[in-house]
Amino acid sequence: MSGRQRIAIVVGTRPEAVKLAPVVRELQRTRWAEPAVLTTGQHGTVVRNTLACFGLRPEIEIEPGPPPTSTGGATGTGGTTGAGPVSELTAGLLSGLGRRLRAPDVHAVIVQGDTSSALAGAMAAFFAKIPVVHVEAGLRSGDARSPFPEEAHRRMIAELSDLHLAPTRAARRNLRAQGVAADRIVVTGNTVIDAVVAASRNPCHRAVPELREIEQDSAPLVVVTAHRRENWGEPIRRVGRAVAVLSRQYPDVTFVVAAHMNPSVRTAIEESLRDRPNVRLPGPIPYDAFARLLSRSVLAITDSGGIQEEAAAFGLPILVTRDNTERTEGIDSGLARLVGTDETEIVAAAEKEFAREGVLDVRKPDLPFPRPNPYGDGRAARRCAAACGWLLGLAPRPSDLTDQETR
Incomplete structure (x- = not known):
């Protein structure tokens, strides 16, 4: 050297x-x-x-x-x-x-x-x-x-x-x-675009057992995460309740809640979701398995800055459960929408996405950039x-x- x-x-x-x-x-x-x-x-x-x-x-x-x-x-x-x-x-x-x-x-x-x-x-x-x-x-x-x-x-x-x-x-x-x-x-x-596309192509050897079933299932997927400090407590609980409402309204959609490492944060979002048959609560997900989930999903509901960028690599619409975001490019491009943590707003925004033609009855194409990517x-x-x-x-x-x- x-x-x-x-x-x-x-x-x-x-x-x-x-x-x-x-x-x-x-x-x-x-x-x-x-x-x-x-x-x-x-x-x-x-x-x-x-x-x-x-x-x-x-x-x-x-x-x-x-x-x-x-x-x-x-x-x-x-x-x-x-x-x-x-x-x-x-x-x-x-x-x-x-x-x-x-x-x-x-x-x-x-x-x-x-x-x-x-x-x-x-x-x-x-x-x-x-x-x-x-x-x-x-x-x-x-x-x-x-x-x-x-x-x-x-x-x-x-x-x-x-x-x-x-x-x-x-x-x-x-x-x-x-x-x-x-x-x-x-x-x-x-650089997250480089990373998420590469990771999504990895063999699924790191996936947890519950995710292996999803790999073989053609049901539309929605990825949900919540962890930001400003949302701790009741705001995250509201996100969980909104996902519970959506899971009842759309029983043929699978909602995958990727848990945060902090057990208190994880409990807050999962407490409304544990008995829902079409909600998966696999705990923390290895990154390559998570990237594969994003590549197959039809919607992301998240307060994560990184996921706002990662989802864009697959043309995935994002509902951002925050009041503001520093990732303004996603908002400007139309891929992301700020919805806050109000249950009614989250449910209404998701319903609007699900109403778009083909979202719930056609699997996403396996392409890294199906839409313009602002990142x-x-x-x-x-x-x-x-x-x-x-x-x-x-x-x-x-x-x-x-x-x-x-x-």
């Missing part, structure tokens, strides 16, 4: 593992990079299992210290809605990462998104005077406290980053509005790797993703 530049890729949560795995694979293909996956322990073994879906494993594993009293959250930032547990988690992560990220042994650090691990990784690299590369830079909701604490994390990471890999032109505009120099931004597309063309990781080489003076600057390439 002599002469190669060592690139540390910080991975703390399952979404980070998904979105950074294609970047690691592309860096492995270069002649100049020595990528090293560094896991923070924020999402525990689920990160290792998700990396394994892409044939990867961590080179360095950090223990962030004792976990807060309640774990989980919108992107696994951990803790409750109070500031204490989140700040304690971030402090522990920063300390652990600071011991591992040292110049000149590390030439660049890649972080992704908006988690506590991403913020701590950017801070540790900044303190060590190592260039910071931010994948999925520039997402903004416009409200510093919603989603909490992710929106604030994004803004802080932008101040520390040397290279901003924006998934869309809208994200680039957000960065420019924050004062980021244009020559420090590359529009790459979203990219499936080659984002290649652009990200090339941009890292450009930052280090080892490769030409890649061209930005164009509007035509998102079609």
